Amino acid sequence: MSPAVWQIAESARQASRQFATIPSVQRDAAIRSAADAIEQTCQQLLEANAKDLAVADVMLTSGEINLASYERLRLTDKKIADMSRSMRAVASLPDPLGRVLQKTELDTGLVLEKISCPIGVLAVIFEARPDAVTQISALALKSGNAVILKPGHEVEHTASLLFHTMRHSFAKHGIAEDSVSLIAGREAVGELLNESGLIDLVIPRGSKQLIEFVQANTHIPMLGHAEGICHVYVDAAADLQMALDIIDDAKTDYPAACNAAETVLVHEAVAMAFLPLLADRLQAKSVKLRGCDQTKAILADSSIASVDDWNREYSDLVLAVRVVPSTDEAIRHIHTHGSSHTETVVTEDRAVAEEFLAQVDAAGVFHNASTRFADGYRYGFGAEVGISTSKLHARGPVGLEGLTTYKYVLRGTGQLARTYQGANARPFSHRQLSTE
Amino acid sequence: MSPAVWQIAESARQASRQFATIPSVQRDAAIRSAADAIEQTCQQLLEANAKDLAVADVMLTSGEINLASYERLRLTDKKIADMSRSMRAVASLPDPLGRVLQKTELDTGLVLEKISCPIGVLAVIFEARPDAVTQISALALKSGNAVILKPGHEVEHTASLLFHTMRHSFAKHGIAEDSVSLIAGREAVGELLNESGLIDLVIPRGSKQLIEFVQANTHIPMLGHAEGICHVYVDAAADLQMALDIIDDAKTDYPAACNAAETVLVHEAVAMAFLPLLADRLQAKSVKLRGCDQTKAILADSSIASVDDWNREYSDLVLAVRVVPSTDEAIRHIHTHGSSHTETVVTEDRAVAEEFLAQVDAAGVFHNASTRFADGYRYGFGAEVGISTSKLHARGPVGLEGLTTYKYVLRGTGQLARTYQGANARPFSHRQLSTE
Numbered sequence: 096m097s098p099a100v101w102q103i104a105e106s107a108r109q110a111s112r113q114f115a116t117i118p119s120v121q122r123d124a125a126i127r128s129a130a131d132a133i134e135q136t137c138q139q140l141l142e143a144n145a146k147d148l149a150v151a152d153v154m155l156t157s158g159e160i161n162l163a164s165y166e167r168l169r170l171t172d173k174k175i176a177d178m179s180r181s182m183r184a185v186a187s188l189p190d191p192l193g194r195v196l197q198k199t200e201l202d203t204g205l206v207l208e209k210i211s212c213p214i215g216v217l218a219v220i221f222e223a224r225p226d227a228v229t230q231i232s233a234l235a236l237k238s239g240n241a242v243i244l245k246p247g248h249e250v251e252h253t254a255s256l257l258f259h260t261m262r263h264s265f266a267k268h269g270i271a272e273d274s275v276s277l278i279a280g281r282e283a284v285g286e287l288l289n290e291s292g293l294i295d296l297v298i299p300r301g302s303k304q305l306i307e308f309v310q311a312n313t314h315i316p317m318l319g320h321a322e323g324i325c326h327v328y329v330d331a332a333a334d335l336q337m338a339l340d341i342i343d344d345a346k347t348d349y350p351a352a353c354n355a356a357e358t359v360l361v362h363e364a365v366a367m368a369f370l371p372l373l374a375d376r377l378q379a380k381s382v383k384l385r386g387c388d389q390t391k392a393i394l395a396d397s398s399i400a401s402v403d404d405w406n407r408e409y410s411d412l413v414l415a416v417r418v419v420p421s422t423d424e425a426i427r428h429i430h431t432h433g434s435s436h437t438e439t440v441v442t443e444d445r446a447v448a449e450e451f452l453a454q455v456d457a458a459g460v461f462h463n464a465s466t467r468f469a470d471g472y473r474y475g476f477g478a479e480v481g482i483s484t485s486k487l488h489a490r491g492p493v494g495l496e497g498l499t500t501y502k503y504v505l506r507g508t509g510q511l512a513r514t515y516q517g518a519n520a521r522p523f524s525h526r527q528l529s530t531e
Numbered sequence: 532m533s534p535a536v537w538q539i540a541e542s543a544r545q546a547s548r549q550f551a552t553i554p555s556v557q558r559d560a561a562i563r564s565a566a567d568a569i570e571q572t573c574q575q576l577l578e579a580n581a582k583d584l585a586v587a588d589v590m591l592t593s594g595e596i597n598l599a600s601y602e603r604l605r606l607t608d609k610k611i612a613d614m615s616r617s618m619r620a621v622a623s624l625p626d627p628l629g630r631v632l633q634k635t636e637l638d639t640g641l642v643l644e645k646i647s648c649p650i651g652v653l654a655v656i657f658e659a660r661p662d663a664v665t666q667i668s669a670l671a672l673k674s675g676n677a678v679i680l681k682p683g684h685e686v687e688h689t690a691s692l693l694f695h696t697m698r699h700s701f702a703k704h705g706i707a708e709d710s711v712s713l714i715a716g717r718e719a720v721g722e723l724l725n726e727s728g729l730i731d732l733v734i735p736r737g738s739k740q741l742i743e744f745v746q747a748n749t750h751i752p753m754l755g756h757a758e759g760i761c762h763v764y765v766d767a768a769a770d771l772q773m774a775l776d777i778i779d780d781a782k783t784d785y786p787a788a789c790n791a792a793e794t795v796l797v798h799e800a801v802a803m804a805f806l807p808l809l810a811d812r813l814q815a816k817s818v819k820l821r822g823c824d825q826t827k828a829i830l831a832d833s834s835i836a837s838v839d840d841w842n843r844e845y846s847d848l849v850l851a852v853r854v855v856p857s858t859d860e861a862i863r864h865i866h867t868h869g870s871s872h873t874e875t876v877v878t879e880d881r882a883v884a885e886e887f888l889a890q891v892d893a894a895g896v897f898h899n900a901s902t903r904f905a906d907g908y909r910y911g912f913g914a915e916v917g918i919s920t921s922k923l924h925a926r927g928p929v930g931l932e933g934l935t936t937y938k939y940v941l942r943g944t945g946q947l948a949r950t951y952q953g954a955n956a957r958p959f960s961h962r963q964l965s966t967e
Contacts, residue, residue, distance in 0.1 A: 112866065112890070112892070115889045115890040115892075116889065116890065199910070199911050201904070201909065201910070201911065205900060205904075207910060207911075212892075214922050214923070215892065215922060295922050295923070296922075296923065310750065311750070314746065314747070314750070316752065316921070316923045334945070337945040340945060340947055341945065341947065343947075344947035344948055344949050345948075348947075348948055348949045430548065448942075452940050452942075453551045453552065454548070454551040454552065456548070456551075456648075456651070456938075457938065458938060458939060459938065459939045459940075459941065460938055460939070460940050460941075461940075461941040461942075461943065462940075462941070462942045462943060463942070463943045463944055463945050463946075464641060464941050464942075464943030464945070464946045465946065465947050465948045467947075467948030467949075468637070468641075468941055468943075468946070468948055469939070470948075473637065473948065473951065473959065474635070474637070474643060474939070475635050475637065475643075475959065475961035485752070486650050486651060486731050486732075486936040487650070487731070487732065487752045487923065487924040487936065488923040488924040490936055490937060490938065490939075491938070491939045492939075500922040500923065500926055501926060502892075502893065502894060502895065502896055502926065502927070503894060503895045503896070503905070503910070503926075503927045503928075504888050504895075504896050504897075504898075505895065505896075505897040505898070505900050505904055506884075506888075506897075506898045506899070506900075507897065507898060507899045507900030507904075508899055509770070509773040509776060509777065509899050509900070510899075510900045510901065510904070511776055511777065511779075511780035511784075511901050511903075512780055512781075512784055512901045512903030512904055512906075512909065513780055513784045513903075515909065523909065523911065525911035
């Protein structure tokens with residue numbers, strides 16, 4: 096019988112304690128060793144993956160999964176090489192632990208440091224993505240966290256072999272085996288989400304349904320986003336050619352991405368000039384437009400459907416278009432219908448740009464740039480844990496830093512708090528010291 | 532009929548939007564004006580407080596509240612002056628908003644800034660503390676957040692007058708009225724905790740029961756701590772005199788504080804020498820000791836009770852004492868029974884100190900200093916929102932920074948994501964720029 100979920104979580108908690116004494120070089124070596132082992136296990140991985148694909152074939156036929164999911168599930172030589180390369184890239188990033196974030200002298204011989212440290216135990220729940228197993232494990236180990244993986248059942252054979260391969264490599268480098276654990280089955284998810292005393296952070300990666308399920312069923316803090324409803328606002332003072340290019344990129348570069356644009360808001364002063372250009376450009380790229388009444392009146396094109404819902408994440412070659420009377424109304428629309436992911440204004444008017452950047456409440460607010468830049472790699476983080484639309488802990492693309500917390504380390508020489516209070520209180524110096 | 536809780540939350544959300552355009556000087560002036568108004572309302576405040584006290588008298592007699600709660604509830608001229616002074620101190624702190632936390636050039640003419648901004652809407656649930664109304668409102672306004680206050684019913688008259696006085700002052704300075712709201716009644720708390728779409732952060736301030744109730748009944752992120760079970764570990768290489776002073780300070784300076792020590796762990800190598808000194812020192816200060824069997828054997832004092840639970844926060848002049856065979860066992864005890872609040876090691880052995888500081892997983896880890904230093908004022912934060920024992924967002928004493936989040940602001944000149952990918956990808960420069 097496999098151990099209960101709480102036992103796995105308890106073992107992960109114990110394993111997480113070891114990281115306080117495992118230096119960066121040892122964690123990196125373990126990640127690189129796992130990357131090598133995965134490449135060497137290529138043939139067996141393809142065989143395990145074939146078992147998953149056999150099941151997925153049936154699900155594809157019955158419509159239980161779609162072709163995109165099927166493709167994500169399918170391993171190839173190249174994908175395995177990519178997985179290993181990504182792990183090595185994580186190993187090469189700077190150590191996120193032990194950084195002195197702030198250093199304050201409270202008094203002579205009493206120095207406070209704020210130091211980055213691991214969060215503890217992560218739980219990652221994902222669907223049909225074998226690469227999530229390796230990427231998340233590498234990121235967790237790099238940041239000194241234990242991790243419990245719950246793969247989708249469609250990917251169980253592949254995930255299990257990846258897991259055993261990594262765990263073996265990690266153990267060879269002195270990393271406690273329980274630093275990485277795997278659980279299976281839908282029931283286990285429910286049990287996992289109840290372990291708020293043992294699990295510090297849950298990271299769901301997958302469909303909106305998965306993320307909403309996790310959100311509704313746990314008190315464990317969550318990192319992620321349910322949806323990305325991103326807007327491009329074409330202001331009255333927009334460079335229209337630039338607006339076309341940005342919308343094209345934001346919509347068609349990778350329509351299924353969370354940072355793809357779903358809705359374009361066009362200031363009424365340029366609607367007449369801009370909308371026909373937009374229709375030409377996007378229809379040539381097979382993008383279906385859905386317009387507000389004003390948009391439809393201007394385009395006078397019966398092929399343009401009405402918008403049924405401004406809150407839709409199409410994740411497809413479909414774009415909603417609305418004409419707005421003002422920047423204020425554009426901002427109001429974004430706050431009402433957006434998901435606080437990434438919002439762009441296209442304008443040559445610096446005052447409008449700054450108004451938009453200041454007022455729009457979202458993880459990313461852009462001026463004259465594609466929404467697609469909202470990404471950990473593009474931001475220069477080296478690796479991405481995910482994109483967060485929550486406002487606490489980590490917001491926007493989250494790099495390794497999002498898998499760390501901090502603690503306050505105070506080094507004294509016998510100081511007492513009562514010395515610093517009352518009638519003859521000794522004053523604090525509170526002098527900021529260099530953290531270098 | 533008073534508006535429903537969701538309507539109040541929705542109005543607070545709308546009001547929170549204004550802060551994007553309200554400069555620091557205006558927020559500060561509004562806080563100072565409210566501080567003045569509260570001093571000028573002194574007489575009426577004492578009258579309102581008298582009504583609360585009349586009810587509290589009955590509750591005190593019936594044992595529904597204790598004397599400490601009654602005293603916290605009671606206003607005096609001096610307390611009102613202190614409240615105003617604290618508000619002015621908050622107004623004088625540096626603006627926590629609009630700080631450039633990081634600045635990266637992604638490419639020529641494409642610059643990413645990570646900028647501090649308000650969280651949005653805070654909900655603060657507290658018990659019999661009138662000063663919580665003013666302090667939290669000042670902190671919220673300073674950090675550009677709307678706040679919904681739910682005072683305990685014992686303090687309703689006082690809180691209501693404080694609230695109306697502040698709201699009036701804020702409005703005079705162009706701050707939307709709904710930036711501060713007040714709700715009453717137990718039912719309202721349940722409704723409030725359900726508004727996870729409108730409320731970004733809940734801050735419970737009060738008893739362990741209150742905090743555990745909030746924790747169990749909401750999906751809104753919470754800032755706070757349920758308990759502070761802090762330890763002092765007296766190592767084999769401790770300066771015993773220093774250890775006595777630190778324990779005395781940590782236990783007796785303010786026993787009800789969350790950063791007071793609850794348990795002392797003594798290395799067995801010094802137990803024989805140290806425990807009699809400890810007993811003398813603390814018994815002179817009326818501290819009751821509760822010991823493990825070994826402690827009781829060494830002290831041979833029938834007045835020392837057995838420990839019934841290492842997980843107790845006594846919040847009183849009671850101290851648990853345990854003899855441990857090693858630093859490892861001390862750390863294990865802390866991880867098993869502590870609340871990850873603040874832990875101190877007393878030792879002259881630098882290696883032991885560093886081992887303790889690195890391995891103990893808590894918001895504060897101290898060497899040769901009293902646990903009582905875990906406090907926003909002592910850390911130099913100027914003001915304290917509370918002390919957090921959660922690991923995400925904010926840990927340890929939380930200053931104004933804990934009431935802010937950040938957003939990524941990207942200023943471009945028409946850049947497209949697809950330019951930077953594929954075969955002829957243009958490289959990113961990812962150059963860190965100065966944030967000054």
